[in-house]
Amino acid sequence: MKGVIFRGLEALVIEKCGMAAWDDLLEKNAPQGRVYISAESYPDEEIVGLAQDVATALSMSMPEVL
Structure with a gap:
């Protein structure tokens, strides 16, 4: 999936x-230290x-979220 989708979800x-909620979601669902870049692809x-x-x-x- 392209990073731009992750960035939209982040926004x-x-x-x-709030930012703390996004940080909590990343901690649960993404590899440690993951930074999503719009032009990159991720699993x-x-x-x-x-x-x-x-x-x-x-x-x-x-569907509403994505």
Whole structure:
């Protein structure tokens, strides 16, 4: 998955829940020290885990989150 998708998800979480919430999601779902760069590609499993947790936290569906 392209990093731009991760960056959009990051913006949504920070806007709705704050930076600490994004940091917590990364700690749970991404390799330690991961930084998402828009033009890079990352494993799909990472976006799925992040998106599922965001959907739950914000009471949104996966399509709404992505």
